[in-house]
Amino acid sequence: MMMMKIMGIPQVFFPLILMATLSICMGDNSLQLNDDVLGLIVFKLGLHDPSSSLSSWNEDDNSACSWEFIQCNPTNGRVSQLSLDNLSLSGKIGRGLEKLPYLKVLSLSHNNFSGEISPELAFISILETLNLSGNSLTGRVPDSFAKMSSIKFLDLSENSLSGPIPDNMFENCSSLRFLSLARNFLEGPIPSTLSRCTTLNHLNLSNNHFAGNPGFVTGLWSLTRLRALDLSFNAFSGAVPNGISTIHNLKELILQGNQFSGSLPSDIGFCPHLTRLDLSNNLFTGELPGSIQRLNSLTFFSISNNRLSGDFPQWISKMSSLEYVDFSGNSLNGFLPQSIGELKSLNYLSFSDNRLTESIPGSLVSCTKLSVIRLSGNNFNGSIPEGLFDIGLEEIDFSWNELTGSIPSGSAELFESLKTLDLSRNRLTGDFPGEMGLFSKLRYLNLSWNSIQSRIPPELGYFLNLTVLDLRNNAIYGSIPGDICDSGSLGILQLDGNLLTGAIPEEIGDCSSLYLLSLSHNNLSGSIPKTISMMNKLKILKLDFNQLSGEIPQELGRLENLLAVNISYNRLVGRLPAGVVFQNLDQSALQGNLGICSPLLKGPCMMNVPKPLVLDPNAYGNQMGGRYRGNEPPNRSFNLGSHRFLSVSAIVAISAAVLIVVGVAVITLLNVSARRRLAFVSNALESMCSSSSPSGNLAPGKLVLFDSKTYPDCISNPQSLLTKAAEIGEGVFGTVYKVSLGGEGRMVAIKKLVTSNIIQNQEDFDREVRILGKARHPNLISLKGYYWTPQLQLLVSDYAPNGSLQAKLHQRLPSTPPVSWSSRFKIVLGTAKGLAHLHHSFRPPIIHYNIKPSNILLDENFNPKISDFGLARLLTKLDKHVITNRFQTAMGYMAPELACQSLRVNEKCDIYGFGVLILEVVTGKRPVEYGEDNVIILSDHVRVLLEQGNVLDCVDQSMGEYPEEEVLPVLKLALVCTSQIPSSRPSMVEVVQILQVIKTPVPHRMEAF
Known part of the structure; x- marks a missing residue:
């Protein structure tokens, strides 16, 4: 025993080792059962089992077949199934399971397992089912999984797996029936070998970062046994080709949330068994194919938020099985047919934000199962069908139309069901219905911008669940009921x-x-x-x-x-x-x-x-x-004889102006000194190959791309890419070039970093860049990869075709129209959402430090995309002096605390810069402007005008008409953001909320950041 302790072997393994040794020496097949016991006990030792779910697993047993969660093959008595789902287990999936050669089913779903997936799992030769979904696994899908020739069911969904799928993943997939990699961080193209999985009937790749054009879809159309295909919420683009009709058994097709464009496949209606079709949130154009009306089994149909046009399909009523239909956010013309009432199974109907006219069909009252009806943002006229308020609807949204008449009375069924009623922005008249107080479940009531003439019903206070009451701009008279907030x-x-x-x-x-x-x-x-x-x-x-x-x-x-x-x-x-x-x-x-x-x-x-x-x-x-x-403005100077006083805000403004002017002088001197020391790296003549080496085996001189297959295998001369003609900008971190990579001519932006104070260890550089690469948001520029050598570091990101906000505000050609207020507000709100994502979706938060118009890029739809975020993570030394020196060009945008060593630098610095950005967007002026004998600080200038009541005089007149009720509170918000005291500035989440309230105070339309 002492010898064994010295050897460091845990005592618990002595019986197992002894019995395994006897099994080998004596050739006794009955003792081989202890291989299963040994493997499972080794596996158990690496786990944390808070509920003692595995207490029946005893190393003294000769067999594991009596253990809980274990099933054995009755023929040979070996473990064939291990199912540990939903047991709150944690730890890593370590060694031991490879000792179970007869294991066919391994299911560890919905636990808290972490770490990487063990490659040894692929060596269980007859494994048919592997379910690791709903854990916290990281790293890449092991290359060894290509050897799992017997696998039929593979579910790795809802983890944190990253990187591309191995190219050889599907070389031996002839047995695969079910594959789900959903809700991970996987990226890159889909391997073409997927088309070899001819027996596949369920494929789910949703909620990842897969990209590329849909050429691979042609290969998917060859998977004729598919029943469910889900590619939603990725970055696929291009046109979807015809050929889908070859998948005769297809029941679900979900392409939601990508960038697919062009016309819909004309043969999409020749999949007779299709029950769910979701093409929403893409860029599809043209008319709806007439073949869709053949889908008699379709229950779910969504084409919302595309660019479809043409007349509203009158054949919609032929699709008698429809339960959910959403055509919102397109440009459909025409009217709703009276025959729409034939959709007896309909539960959800949304045709909002199109160009539909005429009246709302009265036949909708025949859709007795209808729960949600949304027709907002069209040109419907006439009155609301009387019987429509007699069915058990939960949500009614007829806002932004031209409806007339009065609000219909509701039935007892509606009183028990209605949660949302939005009739705003119409021409409704009359009184509140007498039954209004009976809506016991109502949460949202918006009757604003009508011509309702009535008192506020005292019954409104009885609404126990009401969270929003909007009755603006009517002709409501009388007093405010004292019990209006009785619900609390x-x-x-x-x-x-x-x-x-x-x-x-x-x-x-x-x-x-x-x-x-x-x-x-x-x-x-x-x-x-x-x-x-x-x-x-x-x-x-x-x-x-x-x-x-x-x-x-x-x-x-x-x-x-x-x-x-x-x-x-x-x-x-x-x-x-x-x-x-x-x-x-x-x-x-x-x-x-x-x-x-x-x-x-x-x-x-x-x-x-x-x-x-x-x-x-x-x-x-x-x-x-x-x-x-x-x-002339009021005299604001001190004059004790005439009892004139200076306002607190004016004192703060003057003090801030003095500090900033002094700061301008000091930083300008530092700038001269620093610029002499900055040296740009030489263009090293090293090859750049499109590889994605895993961290830990990084090869210098390699172009590491996170999510693309459209680039050449090797670029031998980087100097040919980073030419003077390709240069499009220069910032504090380096020079930016517009470059075409790959055979399809995809444009990217490449930033050549300066060497001063930049991380020089490739592993550290790789780690920090990959963190930034995971910051994906519609209002952030996506980082696609990097190139590293000791002498040269490049960052590859998306290219924004509309240039920077800086150019739109200050470098506009006379022939170019000015930026309208609606576009400016869109830019401000989008930038706020992007910053909110950086501040609140990462721990620690990603701080930009350098918010200014040149770092706000615009895509083809004028959506703002923040660039250069988090690049301060690439600095080897991050302190206030380095930040101040590095961001010298952000004059006027630097928060005052950056000059004070005693204050902690945090995301409040970004909020200050964002406030200055708002001022620049609204006024069209630079944050600091130099006159002949004075310096004008934009924030102070606007603050003084606001105090004088002349603030609208500073609004950029080039943008033409603008709504004062939006511009004025936006300017006030900017001044709150530029408070000299960091704690007085709101968070970016609060900024987003305030901007959304300014634009339209309707909570159910507010988007998440």
């Missing part, structure tokens, strides 16, 4: 633009869930209730253009989450609350009151205090006529 669930309350009178009820404080309260443009009177201070989640408060009087409750300063307030054009007096938001309000949010005490206003200050504040009467004028538009 309301998050948005918008009553703007009506004829409401009376006081704001004290019970408004019961709206504890509200984050948006907007009561502007009514005739409300009385004082502002102190109880509003109880609404701790409130972010936006709009009370402007009413008849409110008295002092503003000081308790409102306690609202820590408040971001925006407007109390202008009331009859308010007295001091502003002490909260940060109130102290930073601009003149437009305060003007038009009787006597609010603020240096921003020119009217009298009225306060109910024993010793009133005496101000110079000459410093104020009549400001009841609107915002200040005098010939």
Whole structure:
């Protein structure tokens, strides 16, 4: 025993080793059963079993056949099946299982296994089923899996596998029936050998990063036994060829969320067994093929968010099995046929955002199983069919049409089912239906922008689940019911633009869930209730253009989450609350009151205090006529003799201006010194081959591409690529070139990095670049690969054909039309979503450090894509001095804390830069402009104009008409983002939410970042 301890052999293995030795020496076949016991015990020792699910596995047993989760072959008594699904097991799938030569079924799904997949699993020669789905496995699919000639069922879905599929993966797949690699991070092309899997009937490659044109699809059409094909949410592109009709048994075809283009395959309707067809979120064009009407078994049909045109198919009613149909987000013309009521099985119907006209067919009332109906964003006219509100609908969305008449009364069935009702942006009239208070499950009610003449039904307070109530811009009169928030669930309350009178009820404080309260443009009177201070989640408060009087409750300063307030054009007096938001309000949010005490206003200050504040009467004028538009701005200098005072925000602005001017001078001097030291790398004449060597076996001088097969095998002369003619830009990290790689002429952008302070260890460089390569988002430039030698490092990324935002704003040719407001807002919102993804989808967050227009690129649809994100990860030394020196060209975009050694640098730096970016987009001016004898800081300039009430004077007039109700809050948001105090800046998630509320405060239309 002592000898065995010295040898380091665990005591638990002594009986097993002894019995295995006897088995070999004596040739006793009965003892060979211990090979199974030995393998399973070794496997168990590498696991963490929190529920002791494997407690029946005992190393003293002669056989494993009595163990739980084990099945044996009755003929030879050997383990043939191991199923450990959903047991909360964790650890790595280590050695031991290869000791089970008769194993046919291995299922370890939905546990917490981590690490790489063991290549030894491929050596279980008769394995037929391998299910490792729903774990946390990483690394690549082992090359050895090509040897699994007996495998019939292979499921590796819902893990974190990465890299391309091995080229030889399907060389011996003649037995494969089921293959799922869904929900991983796999990339690159699909091996052409997949067409050899002639017995395959289920193929799921969805939710990965597979790319390339669909030439491989022709090979898929040869898999005639396929029943389900799912390629959704990848990056496939190009036209889908005809030939699908050869797959006679196909039941499900899902191509959603790719970049497929061109016409739909004309023979798609010749798959008689097709039950699910999802082609949504692609770039398909043309008309719907008439052959689709032959799909009599189709239950699910979605072509939403494409570019399809032509007349709405009148044959839709022939597809009698349809349960789900979605044609939204196209350009279909015409009208809905009356025969659509023949779709008796229909549960979900969406034809939103097309060009449909005429009335909504009354025959829809015959679709008694209908649960969701969405017809928004068309040109439907006439009244809402009366009987439509008699069936058990859960969602009705008829917004943005031209409907007239009144809102129909609902039936008892509708009262029990309806959750969403959106009739906004129509021409509806009349009163609220008397039954409105009976909708017990209603969550979202939007009747805004109609001509409804009614009081607010008191029953609205009974809606226990209501989260959004939007009644803006109607003719609603009377008072606000005190019990409007009795449910306690309301998050948005918008009553703007009506004829409401009376006081704001004290019970408004019961709206504890509200984050948006907007009561502007009514005739409300009385004082502002102190109880509003109880609404701790409130972010936006709009009370402007009413008849409110008295002092503003000081308790409102306690609202820590408040971001925006407007109390202008009331009859308010007295001091502003002490909260940060109130102290930073601009003149437009305060003007038009009787006597609010603020240096921003020119009217009298009225306060109910024993010793009133005496101000110079000459410093104020009549400001009841609107915002200040005098010939000269108010005098803001210190003058103790005349009692003139400087605002807090003005002091901050002047201090910031002084700091920034000093910073400009210092950094300019540093820039001169630093530029002398920067040296660009020479163009090393080394070959560049399209390989993707795994980390740990990296070969210098190789072009490592993450997700493409369209490039040549070897590029012998990199100098021929990085020519002066191909140069399209230069940044702080190096020079960018536009290059065509591969036989199809695919354009990419290649950045040649400068060597100064860049990581010089290839393994570290590979690791950091791959992390950045996994940052995939519609508003980020995708990093495709890299090239590395000690003397030369290149980054390969997508090419944006529309250039940079910098060029659109400041380098526009006279013949080029200016950027419209809608495009500018789209750019701002998209950039915010991209930054939010970097900040909140990675731990630690990826910080850009260098947000500016030249790093915002535009694709063919003017969608913004952030470039150069996270490149600071490639610096060998990351501190404030390095960052400041590296990003010298971002003058005006650097957060002030970057110059202070005592402050921690974090994502708030990006938020500051984003705020400056907004200002540049809205004004068309650069963040710092130099005059003959002065320096103009854009953020300070806009802040002063805002305080004076002239902020719209700084808006870029070249873009023509713009909605003031959007531009003004966007400018205010920019100033909040550029706060000198980092903690006062909102997070990027909050910025996205605020921008979406500014554009259209409809939560169910808000997209995720």
